[in-house]
Each structure stands twice: as structure tokens, then as C-alpha cells.
Amino acid sequence: MLKIALGQIEVIPGRPDLNTGRMLSMIAEARKEQADMIIFPEMSIPGYLLGDIWEQQAYLRDCEAFGREVISAAQHICVIFGNVAINWEKRGDDGRVRKHNACFIAQNGRLIGTRIKTLHPNYREFDDTRHFFSLRKLALERKQDIETLLEPVKVIIKGEEYNLGCIICEDGWNDDYSVDPIAALTADGRSDLLINISSSPFTLGKNNKRNRVFSKQAQEAGIPLIYVNNTGLQNNGKTVYTFDGFSTVYNSNGQIIAYCQPFTEKLEYIQLDIAAGGQSLGPVNVPDDFTIDSLHQCISYGVKKFLQAINMNKVVIGVSGGIDSAVCAALYASILNPADILLVNMPSRFNSQTTKDLSYQLAQNLGCLYTVMPIEQSVEHTAAQISDARITDLSSGRQNKLAVSSFVLENIQARDRSSRLLAGIAAAFGGGFTCNANKSELTVGYSTLYGDQAGFLAALADLWKHQVYQLAQYLNTSIFRREVIPQATIDLVPSAELSFDQSVDEGKGDPIMYAYHDYLYRAFMEYWNRTTPEDILAWYSQGSELLEQKLGCAPGLVDKLFPGPRQFVEDLERWWRLYTGMGVAKRIQAPPVLAVSRRAYGFDHREAQNSVYFTQEYIKLKNRLLSETLG
CATH class of the missing domain: 3.60.110.10 (Carbon-nitrogen hydrolase)
Structure with a gap:
């Protein structure tokens, strides 16, 4: 013995x-x-x-x-x-x-x-x-x-x-x-x-x-x-x-x-x-x-140890009224003294009273410090500076001006919140500011570089959107044992609220259909033998039931979302182009990701900036499928 x-x-x-x-x-x-x-x-x-x-x-x-x-x-x-x-x-x-x-x-x-x-x-x-x-x-x-x-x-x-x-x-x-x-x-x-x-x-x-x-x-x-x-x-x-x-x-x-x-x-x-x-x-x-218990234990432990390792005991979190920032706030509030957490709501004219009220309610529930800093004036100033600037061709002397499109205006808002306000507030507060991005957003670059993709740590960036919702419920029921994340936030349609086309009060939200795309993206990057559009289209061509089985999403969802092969192909190619294109460029400059899954972004998912590629067999499958539909 x-x-x-x-x-x-x-x-x-x-x-x-x-x-x-x-x-x-x-x-x-x-x-x-x-x-x-x-x-x-x-x-x-x-x-x-x-x-x-x-x-x-x-x-x-x-x-x-x-x-x-x-x-x-x-x-x-x-x-x-x-x-x-x-x-x-x-x-x-x-x-x-x-x-x-x-x-x-x-x-x-x-x-x-x-x-x-x-x-x-x-x-x-x-x-x-x-x-x-x-x-x-x-x-x-x-x-x-x-x-x-x-x-x-x-x-x-x-x-x-x-x-x-x-x-x-x-x-x-x-x-x-x-x-x-x-x-x-x-x-x-x-x-x-x-x-x-x-x-x-x-x-x-x-x-x-x-x-x-x-x-x-x-x-x-x-x-x-x-x-x-x-x-x-x-x-x-x-x-x-x-x-x-x-x-x-x-x-x-x-x-x-x-x-x-x-x-x-x-x-x-x-x-x-x-x-x-x-x-x-x-x-x-x-x-x-x-289990969700293990998931929470890992993330909570990781965040706590990371803060200790970099000697950070104060945190600034931009809260929008949405689910990601709410989960981040609740997570940090379960680790740090709430008095060492500053929640900042930064509305523009596109933010609804609904989300502004939810941000306030979240801070009140958690007992964190809270402030509201509107960005409308500074965004208008930046947009005016850009649109009014005279661009001179020094070789010919000709001048023109730049146009600030609605898309550019969205990016200006996101960067104004993070690069200007949150960075400055964190320095004044004596801490760092978080990146609240989830894995779904990181996969296709649905975030703004130097904007909402900035921060000292991306604690939720190895969680698919549906896992973020699971974690929200778990924080309420098992950690705080009360509703700290408002149920209205959990029920709210996910939206960046960067334009009137993303109005939450009208039920308008993100272009990502998380119930399906979470599983499509997971197949792209987590499967041991990673899938490509060729694999996805091959499964789809044999029946949506097979595709749903391979991806693990809900039965009947594919036909509900896509009326026919053309819409399915357009959606597939859109996200593949972003995943292997602009998404890579953004991920290279993303904050460190706290890993929990079988493959996390960063060194665990080594990638190079190359051009988007579709295999020959995919092109054959696509052409045959679309021609059969037309016939």
C-alpha cells in the first residue's frame, strides 16, 4: 500500500x-x-x-x-x-x-x-x-x-x-x-x-x-x-x-x-x-x-486569473442594452467589486429608449458605477470634418471631397465609442476596457476594427451566440440567483443599433441568423476536418435534413430560412467570403481570446490573409444545383 x-x-x-x-x-x-x-x-x-x-x-x-x-x-x-x-x-x-x-x-x-x-x-x-x-x-x-x-x-x-x-x-x-x-x-x-x-x-x-x-x-x-x-x-x-x-x-x-x-x-x-x-x-x-456550469467555471476562472496576471483591478465596460455587453458586465461583477466596474452607455440618435433603459437597469441590478456619454455630437463633428475636407491632387491642383456613406457613419460611431471614449475613460479610471465580441461576430468580422473589436481581453469570443444566451440565464439563476441581466435584454432582438435600419423597437437586428449561422460557422472553423462550401453544398443537395444533421442545427430550419437553392447559395457565399476575407484581417488585430472550445481564434486557429477561394467541385455543384432549379 x-x-x-x-x-x-x-x-x-x-x-x-x-x-x-x-x-x-x-x-x-x-x-x-x-x-x-x-x-x-x-x-x-x-x-x-x-x-x-x-x-x-x-x-x-x-x-x-x-x-x-x-x-x-x-x-x-x-x-x-x-x-x-x-x-x-x-x-x-x-x-x-x-x-x-x-x-x-x-x-x-x-x-x-x-x-x-x-x-x-x-x-x-x-x-x-x-x-x-x-x-x-x-x-x-x-x-x-x-x-x-x-x-x-x-x-x-x-x-x-x-x-x-x-x-x-x-x-x-x-x-x-x-x-x-x-x-x-x-x-x-x-x-x-x-x-x-x-x-x-x-x-x-x-x-x-x-x-x-x-x-x-x-x-x-x-x-x-x-x-x-x-x-x-x-x-x-x-x-x-x-x-x-x-x-x-x-x-x-x-x-x-x-x-x-x-x-x-x-x-x-x-x-x-x-x-x-x-x-x-x-x-x-x-x-x-x-455543461453550462463547466463553461461558466472556466470563463470566470480565466478572467479572474487574467486580471491577476496583468495586475488589473478596475474595468470599464461599454453597455448597449444588448446581451453580449450585459453578460460581460455580469461576469466581471461576479469577479470584481462592483465599485471597481464602470458601465458606460454611449447612445447616438439611433439608440432606442428601450436599450438605454435596459443599460441603466443592468447597472442598477449589478450595483456597478454607471455613466451615460452621448456620442451624437462627436460623431457629427467627425463626419463633418471628413466630408468638408478638401482633398488635393498636388500634381494637378484639382480638389474633391469624400462622401460619408451610411456604412462609414456606422463605423465612425463604433470607433468613437471604443477608440475615443472607452479608451480615454479606462485611462482616467485606472483600468482597462473590455471587448464584448462573441465568436459568431468574430467569425465573419461583424464588428468594427478599433471599435467594438477593441479591448484588453475578449472573454466571450470563444462562445457562439446561443452559448452567450445560455450563460446569461445561468448567471441569473445560478450565480446571482436573481435577475441581474434583465429578461427584456435576453428577449430583445440582437442589434448593433448603428442605423434606423437596425431599430430594435421595430424588430430589426443583425444580419446573422444565429439559430442557423452559429452552426454553419462552427463547421467552418471548429470541425476537426474543417468544412468548406463544397461540403455544405454537397449535404444541402442531398436534402436539407442531412445538412441540419451534419451541422447540428434545428430540424426544418434550413427550408424555413431559404426558399430555394439560389438564396441558400447566396447566403453561403456571403459568409464564406467574410470568414476567409475581411474576417481574417480583423481577427489578426483582435484582442486575446479566452479559449473554452475545441478550437479558439488566435494561435489555435492559424490563418493567413489570402484571397477567397471556392473549390472546383463546389463550382460544379453550384452550377448544377442552380440550373436544375431554373429548369
């Missing part, structure tokens, strides 16, 4: 000093509790998502030094932790000093084993191959079979010998790789216990899948499996990720027998009977992480 401590720590990226201090504290506590072993996550000393800090040799030397401190602290306890391993005599593929993502096993104040990460993810937010030399590359260099390098680590605890199969994060997600580290480590009963140290960002529903995958691995190997993940917040510049921990222990039957609460730094103990495969402990139920 081993008493094992799961060191689910909050890893602060780029602060090996703070991380090591917390680890040493946990080691001392675990030793006091007479634990036999303590396990920390992957890259628990340096952090994981560090950008090109990995190219700083001074930083690497610090990580090595802090690693030696942890090894020295392994007295009367076995310590397993993640750190960068450096081979100063070798070079990586980039010509820099060779670095490995490694698992260190220490006991009696000395290092007894190091295991290098075998599989390096190079998708989504991961870019391991940019910096680290994998075990696969090492095997190739040495002309050895990789399986010969995958050896368990032998430790002796209480006079008993244990073979530990130590793997790192992606090594446990090996279905699509040609190498199976777990099979190599567990063949012929070589390992007594599997240990997966990870630094795995939260994704809605990811733990549900992990539990299925890891349960199967433990069952097939016939030995217990321990998964230890970190909490905290890390980023790669454009995309911000929360780490939920959710460290879990599986017995040899694949049953979950212990876990750490998500989004909580925790030192959790478990008495594990290795010989009995951990079956002396009964199975426990774990929470479903594909």
Missing part, C-alpha cells in the same frame, strides 16, 4: 522561482503526512506555453537549478515532476541547445530517472516540435527501436520494488501515432503503475473523453493509472488558456477511484494498493464537464 500525493499545483508560466517554492512547500507537507510519493504536472517548474522564452539559455539554467532544488528535497519521499531537460553538448533541429520535455524521478536527494516525452503535439495551441527534441527523434538519431528506450523506472519504497511507467501528456493520446508508449511500457507486465504527468488546457467536454481514453488504457494494461495536471492560466499571445487540473486516478479495471476538484490547487492523497490494482477503493462519480 502506497500513500501517494497528487500535487495539482497552479503553474505560473515563466516563474520557475514561484513554482518551485510552491512545490517545495507541498513536498514538505506531503512528507509530514507520511506520503510515500508525490507527483507534480508536466513542466511544473518552467511552465509550458512560454513562446520563445525557451530560446533564452539564462532561463534554461535557472530551470535546471530549481530542478536540482526539488531533487535535493526528495528526502524520505519519492518526487516525480516535470521540467525541461537540457543537453548542453547537443543541438536541436533549430541549431540551438537541445531541450527535452522531461519527467524527473527523484528519491533520497538524488535523481534516479529521467524520461523524455515521446509524442509531441503539433496541432491546436501546441507547438512542441519548435523547441523540444522528442524520444522519437532520439531513437532515430541513435538508430534504435523506440520501444527499447521506453523503460519503466524502478523505485524502492518501504523495501518493495515498483516499476513506474512514466509518460508525459500526449504520450497517453497515441491513437493517431505510429508509436504506442503505453503498450511498450506495459508489455509483459513490465510496469506496476502508469503515471501520466500533463499540462493539458481545459476544453469543454475534454475530460469526459480523457476519462474514456485513460480508463481503457488502465483496463487494457491491467494496472492503475495516475493522471496529474496543473491549474492556472497560460497563453501563447493571441489565445489564453485555462488549466483545470482535474487530476484523476484509475484502478486496473479502468474505474475512477479518486480525482481533484477542477480549477483548484490541491494536494490530494490516495492510499493505493498497487498489488491489488487499486481495486480496494470503490469507484467515484466525476462531474460532467460538457
Whole structure:
């Protein structure tokens, strides 16, 4: 029987000093509790998502030094932790000093084993191959079979010998790789216990899948499996990720027998009977992480940690009376003192009394500071300056003037609110101003650059519009337990209110039909094999029922929205052009996005500014479909 401590720590990226201090504290506590072993996550000393800090040799030397401190602290306890391993005599593929993502096993104040990460993810937010030399590359260099390098680590605890199969994060997600580290480590009963140290960002529903995958691995190997993940917040510049921990222990039957609460730094103990495969402990139920509760927990945790990381404790939010700004306001009000939140309503002549009243009601419900700053006068001044300016061709002396169209006037309003007012107010208030954009808007660029797409963080930009509504209801019913977001705001037609054509009192709103377009856009950017107009049109041509099934939208919706193929094609091409055209240009300059989904904008959705393209097969399908309709 081993008493094992799961060191689910909050890893602060780029602060090996703070991380090591917390680890040493946990080691001392675990030793006091007479634990036999303590396990920390992957890259628990340096952090994981560090950008090109990995190219700083001074930083690497610090990580090595802090690693030696942890090894020295392994007295009367076995310590397993993640750190960068450096081979100063070798070079990586980039010509820099060779670095490995490694698992260190220490006991009696000395290092007894190091295991290098075998599989390096190079998708989504991961870019391991940019910096680290994998075990696969090492095997190739040495002309050895990789399986010969995958050896368990032998430790002796209480006079008993244990073979530990130590793997790192992606090594446990090996279905699509040609190498199976777990099979190599567990063949012929070589390992007594599997240990997966990870630094795995939260994704809605990811733990549900992990539990299925890891349960199967433990069952097939016939030995217990321990998964230890970190909490905290890390980023790669454009995309911000929360780490939920959710460290879990599986017995040899694949049953979950212990876990750490998500989004909580925790030192959790478990008495594990290795010989009995951990079956002396009964199975426990774990929470479903594909729920609105998990979604809110992730966003709330992420916003709170982001504010702490940038040392911001005051926030300015532009509130319009609409759903996005209302949810943003309620979210921040649940995290900060309402007295540190300034809600600003900035009406023009196009804003209805309805939305102005809803903005006031929201502020009153939340107890936040509130002000109204009309923009009509300044917008008229800007429009007049532009339209009255004489543009001179210096080569000919000819002059003309610029016309301010209704579209240009809409953009002037949006930029006046953000670039001028909110930016200035935030500076005077001593804080920052938020970006309230949602994922649907970001997908097709339905926002104004340097206008409503500006801000220090886009906390809702990985939520489709229907998820924003779900979050609004959840904030009212489960967080505040009263109606802080007015029901009228939830019922209101979504509208930018930048012209009389967007009058909410007349039921006029956004051109996006969210009940359908949320799911179309999701297919464009979230599906693992991302769809194109060719796929969409192929499904549509086989019947709208098939398309609705593939997209996941409500049955009968497509035929209700589009009378025929021509209208359907026009809509499809409109949004595809925006998604792959102007939307890209705007996203490149968007604020950091807080990630919650299987693919978020930013580094998780790498894109280039190219011209819009329709495949040859799409053009054939389109022409055939439209000609059949005409015939």
C-alpha cells in the first residue's frame, strides 16, 4: 500500500522561482503526512506555453537549478515532476541547445530517472516540435527501436520494488501515432503503475473523453493509472488558456477511484494498493464537464486569473442594452467589486429608449458605477470634418471631397465609442476596457476594427451566440440567483443599433441568423476536418435534413430560412467570403481570446490573409444545383 500525493499545483508560466517554492512547500507537507510519493504536472517548474522564452539559455539554467532544488528535497519521499531537460553538448533541429520535455524521478536527494516525452503535439495551441527534441527523434538519431528506450523506472519504497511507467501528456493520446508508449511500457507486465504527468488546457467536454481514453488504457494494461495536471492560466499571445487540473486516478479495471476538484490547487492523497490494482477503493462519480456550469467555471476562472496576471483591478465596460455587453458586465461583477466596474452607455440618435433603459437597469441590478456619454455630437463633428475636407491632387491642383456613406457613419460611431471614449475613460479610471465580441461576430468580422473589436481581453469570443444566451440565464439563476441581466435584454432582438435600419423597437437586428449561422460557422472553423462550401453544398443537395444533421442545427430550419437553392447559395457565399476575407484581417488585430472550445481564434486557429477561394467541385455543384432549379 502506497500513500501517494497528487500535487495539482497552479503553474505560473515563466516563474520557475514561484513554482518551485510552491512545490517545495507541498513536498514538505506531503512528507509530514507520511506520503510515500508525490507527483507534480508536466513542466511544473518552467511552465509550458512560454513562446520563445525557451530560446533564452539564462532561463534554461535557472530551470535546471530549481530542478536540482526539488531533487535535493526528495528526502524520505519519492518526487516525480516535470521540467525541461537540457543537453548542453547537443543541438536541436533549430541549431540551438537541445531541450527535452522531461519527467524527473527523484528519491533520497538524488535523481534516479529521467524520461523524455515521446509524442509531441503539433496541432491546436501546441507547438512542441519548435523547441523540444522528442524520444522519437532520439531513437532515430541513435538508430534504435523506440520501444527499447521506453523503460519503466524502478523505485524502492518501504523495501518493495515498483516499476513506474512514466509518460508525459500526449504520450497517453497515441491513437493517431505510429508509436504506442503505453503498450511498450506495459508489455509483459513490465510496469506496476502508469503515471501520466500533463499540462493539458481545459476544453469543454475534454475530460469526459480523457476519462474514456485513460480508463481503457488502465483496463487494457491491467494496472492503475495516475493522471496529474496543473491549474492556472497560460497563453501563447493571441489565445489564453485555462488549466483545470482535474487530476484523476484509475484502478486496473479502468474505474475512477479518486480525482481533484477542477480549477483548484490541491494536494490530494490516495492510499493505493498497487498489488491489488487499486481495486480496494470503490469507484467515484466525476462531474460532467460538457455543461453550462463547466463553461461558466472556466470563463470566470480565466478572467479572474487574467486580471491577476496583468495586475488589473478596475474595468470599464461599454453597455448597449444588448446581451453580449450585459453578460460581460455580469461576469466581471461576479469577479470584481462592483465599485471597481464602470458601465458606460454611449447612445447616438439611433439608440432606442428601450436599450438605454435596459443599460441603466443592468447597472442598477449589478450595483456597478454607471455613466451615460452621448456620442451624437462627436460623431457629427467627425463626419463633418471628413466630408468638408478638401482633398488635393498636388500634381494637378484639382480638389474633391469624400462622401460619408451610411456604412462609414456606422463605423465612425463604433470607433468613437471604443477608440475615443472607452479608451480615454479606462485611462482616467485606472483600468482597462473590455471587448464584448462573441465568436459568431468574430467569425465573419461583424464588428468594427478599433471599435467594438477593441479591448484588453475578449472573454466571450470563444462562445457562439446561443452559448452567450445560455450563460446569461445561468448567471441569473445560478450565480446571482436573481435577475441581474434583465429578461427584456435576453428577449430583445440582437442589434448593433448603428442605423434606423437596425431599430430594435421595430424588430430589426443583425444580419446573422444565429439559430442557423452559429452552426454553419462552427463547421467552418471548429470541425476537426474543417468544412468548406463544397461540403455544405454537397449535404444541402442531398436534402436539407442531412445538412441540419451534419451541422447540428434545428430540424426544418434550413427550408424555413431559404426558399430555394439560389438564396441558400447566396447566403453561403456571403459568409464564406467574410470568414476567409475581411474576417481574417480583423481577427489578426483582435484582442486575446479566452479559449473554452475545441478550437479558439488566435494561435489555435492559424490563418493567413489570402484571397477567397471556392473549390472546383463546389463550382460544379453550384452550377448544377442552380440550373436544375431554373429548369
